[in-house]
Amino acid sequence: MDVNQYLEVFIDESKEHLQAVNENLLALEKNPEDIAIVNEIFRSAHTLKGMSATMGYEDLANLTHKMENVLDGIRNHKIHVNEEIMDVIFSSIDDLEEMVNDIASGGDGKRNVTEVVEKLLKIEKGESPSSSPSLPESPSNEDHSDKVAISSNYDEFERTVIQQSNEQGFTCFEIGVELRSDCVLKAARVFMVFEVLEKCGEVIKSTPSTEQLEEEQFDDHFTVTLVTKESSEEIESKVKKVSEVEVVTVAELTLDAPTAEPAQEAVNEIKNAAASIAASSSVQTVEKPVKTPAKEDTEQKNTKQQAVSSKTIRVNIERLDVLMNLFEELVIDRGRLESISGELNHPELNETVERMSRISGDLQNIILNMRMVPVETVFNRFPRMVRQLARDLNKQINLEIIGAETELDRTVIDEIGDPLVHLIRNAIDHGVEMPEERLSKGKSAEGTVKLKAYHSGNHVFIEIEDDGAGIKRDKVLSKALAKGVVTEDQAQTLSDKQVYELILASGFSTADQVSDISGRGVGLDVVKTTIESLGGSISIDAAEGQGSIFSIQLPLTLSIISVMLVEVDKEKYAIPLSSIIETAIVKKEDILNAHNQQVIDFRGKVVPLVFLENIFEVPITEEKDNYFSVVIIRKGDKMAGLVVDSFIGQQEVVLKSLGNYLSNVFAISGATILGDGQVALIVDCNALIK
Template identity: 60%
Template sequence: MEMSQYLDMFIEESKEHIQAINDNLLVLENDPENISIVNEIFRSAHTLKGMAATMGFEDMATLTHEMENVLDQVRNHNLHVNTDMMDVIFKCVDLLETILYSIAGGGDGKEDVSAVVLLLQAILKGEPIAAVHTPAADQDSAAGEAAAASLIEEKQENLYSFDDYEITIIEQSIETGHHVYWIKTFVRDDCVLKAARAYMVYDNLESLGEIIKTTPSVEELEEEKFEKSFEIVLVSKESLEKTEKTVMNVSEIESVVVEEINLKNHRQESMRTEQQQAVPPASSVEKADREKAGKEEKTAPQAAKKATTGKTIRVDIDRLDVLMNLFSELVIDRGRLEQLARESGQSALTETVEHMSRISGDLQNIILTMRMVPVEQVFNRFPRMVRDLAKDLNKKINLEIVGAETELDRTVIDEIGDPLVHLLRNSLDHGVEHADERRAAGKPEEGLVQLKAYHSGNHVFIEVKDDGKGINREKVLKKAIDRGIVTEQGAAALTNKQIDELLFASGLSTADKISDVSGRGVGLDVVKTKIESLGGACGVDSIPGVGTTFLIQLPLTLSIISAMLVQVENEKYAVPLSSIIETAVFSPDQIMHAHQQDVIDFRGRIVPLVSLKSIFNIPDNEVRKDEDIPVVIVRKGDKMAGLVVDSFIGQQEIVLKSLGKYLVNAFAISGATILGDGQVALIIDCNALIK
């Protein structure tokens, strides 16, 4: 089989299964007796094994196979969940992630899994983790043969049922001199590539005639959704012996049962089998396992079928990017048409362009919605990280996630993972106290860290909140003075809010010692830089003894933004609306001078003026000494500035275009856009202008 075409699907589905295993393991750790969770983990591991084996990634298949063995013993109450077992299974998940990212990066997915496999096998035998021995392969093989033998003895009890269409085919086949065979194939216990063997059996039998039914379905066979055996109904002119031999020619097939179907006796056989099913055979390994799995196992294929026939499809993100780029060009042309329609004065043209604008506006909303993905994709990886980090820090911490369904543009989602990791690590290390400190402060031993996301206007807000000791402002000030971030005189005038904001200064760390978690002076300044590069803002609020909250504000999307177009001499610039507080016009006598800079009084606050003409070295064509001065008031966090321009053009939706790799360091310019008249307008990065 040609597998390369399925690689992207394999990677995406494997990520989902690994994430599901991770999430369920965290639940299981807090509720070790919950067998339904064990069943969920087992199913995810089993599906992952099947997909990996089919794709030929043997190390992943081997590892998940051993995980299955342990989980199977747990769900059958032969093993009990303990800390050592959880740690080993978490190691398995880490290794699976490593293998998957290797595959996603173009690697062959090969990884040395032997050490973890030996640990799993030790757990399976009930041995201490330290005493790791190679499993007795002979015993396993004998057990497998015994199970297969008992299954073969039950072959007469298998009820193969057909619908009317299949019965018609079988009747017509028998009438034309064909044989109809029911074939049950058993694969060996040590078979790793079960799906591949099933395909080979299917392919070999197809060369003998026509396959009219498989149990489970062909799709489920490809996904290895079967345990030890599968059934095929074949219409052929070949003999029963040749059919049996054809199956056994495939390696790693343990045995095969071939019966010729006689429809005349089929109804009587069905009735007899239904009566016999009331008494389950004690020797059946397969049926005992099926009974323990219960209704969940029986309804799984139905649930899978329902999922595959749902109203959602997977779309490659590159295709969405192409669609967005094409629509961006359409937005540019729309602006051009609107301008031409205004200039022409033709009512028919104007009406048509207005209608096209409404339609394209609806199309824009749909495309932007298609690109929106829930922040859950980022949040899902944090429970495991918090669990491991809390263990390293010897703290009891509960992570609470709120609003994981909140949606953000995919380009923003890709960038916020690392900043959130920094903030969570900061809350765990610096915020939440150790159990004895919390007891002394009258708090519960278990600290709470809340990760919350919610919409507000055209922004998404993400909060990282803890109920720890809050920010030690004296310590922060001392570190800031020592590092020269503020002077002693300046420090005395700072408010509590301004002291808290010092945590975002470059190189500032309040850690007493360097560790794997913190203390290297890298962290919150990186968070601030990254968030601001996305057009967002971040801040912090803290109450000593009560806790600390970090707040991140992010734009919904980065591709098409609303902006205010302004004119400076003969050049046009776009200022993102998300950065603008207000536009205003000031007379020359309202301009003041302080600290060697022009400033204005804006609602009781002194706001410095920034001349775009000076910043971008635009030649001054004419002197306007007595004219009013248009100013765009912009903000970055709590800081504000007034951008001095020549005139306001108006608000417009613009397409953000990159300046390319040769202009990456252009000061205060975040990109460019093409206007309706074909001119290029540079997009101003307000964060860079506010110092």
């Protein structure tokens, strides 16, 4: 079997399991006595180990196995959770993540993990991981000829057979056999191996079982236990003569040998790999403990969860892009059909077009939802990162995540991770003060960093807020003047918010000394560039001594949106419905002037007016009457009224990019093709309010 076809699934599932382990470890740190959490971690680690061994990534499987041994000790109350042990397990997860990332980028997943393995072995033996080091175990130089103890995989009868065989002068060997990955008739090769072994002695056990081996319910590895009088060298030589057998490991079974020999580790990994494939076709292994009444309910729940997961498939994002492009063309044709139907006023045609519109509307919702991913997939990695940063900086940090269910297009999700990482590190390093300093200011010793996501109009906003020291306006301004970012005259007219946003300039920094965690300003220009490349923007608000808020505005990047079509003179514009509160007709005499700005009194609120004919420099061909058509729009808590000539109506349109050449047109987010073939520009309401 060619395992390369499963590589993409392996990488995705490995990342999911590692994320689940990270989240549960953070929960375990707060509730060290909760064995249910340990069981969840153990289950994820066990599955990851089986998958890794199946795919042939032995270093990954070996490290996971060592970590699994520690988790097993915790859940059996042999090891008590403390901060030192948690640090070692977290360090193991870091190495596992690096290995998976290496595999994802085309590497072999190998990594020097001698130090962390040594610590895990000490924890397993009940020693402190920070005690003086013993000779390190080298997983890559295993001695396959050593003796190993009988493991718990053997029942009482099999143990008795092995014991009596030893007493009568026979030797018991555990023989691990690995077939070539391109082996076609695996069952035939297994039969040939058994035929060779049965001539040497008597086979008393195989893993997987003989039935599973005959039905090829295993990958490339299987294990056979043999009672014989021949030597390990003779057996190894005979088995290797079978064609398409790649690796043979022979280990002698004894009743009193130590239990942690390297050879046993190799055999265990082969077993886990075989069990992984036998357990499920989706490369997942399931624990099968002895059933007790308390465990049966849990197993039933797990079965239900597996049944649900089996109904999920992974689809390449490129296929969704093609599907979206085809549907966009369908929407344009639908608009054209609706236009023709309205002109002809044919009853049967009208009925058919209405039905097609309803069905295509449902199809549209499904396609758009398929591309949307909760920002939770990005936010999930931050609790672990914040924990480590807080420890490195000796600070107390509480991370609050709000709105993780907010959905964004997959393409934006993939790009937004790195900017958020930098902003959070920046907030913790330079925003939140040391505990002593916070206490002296009358604050709590623990600083709070809030990560918040929410929808507003046709945009998603992500805010990183901290209750730290804020930003010193004078310090930023003096640095900006020294670096020539602004002139003396400009500095006099800048608002606080404009001053704060100067730290986004390239190479700008207010840090007195460079930190390896972050530097406020160093790299923030990269954050700004990345966000703007996604069609978004970043703004900063702060209060010295109270904290700061970095607000990121991102487009949903939905290709199909609902709009209100309006007319300005003879040109048509589309205003996204998600930004509109309502429409109104306003008399000319109701327009007031305040601070050189025309405003109206709208339901007790002063709303500034924006004349689209002035913004877009539309040539006026007709004289205006005494009434204005106004579209009231909102961005957050701010409102504005867009003055147009007339309303055309609501319609769903395809959002088309203006291309690279027209990427920076003010207040225009794209264009669309209407049912009659005309092109209408889509208004960016957020830009107008800003």
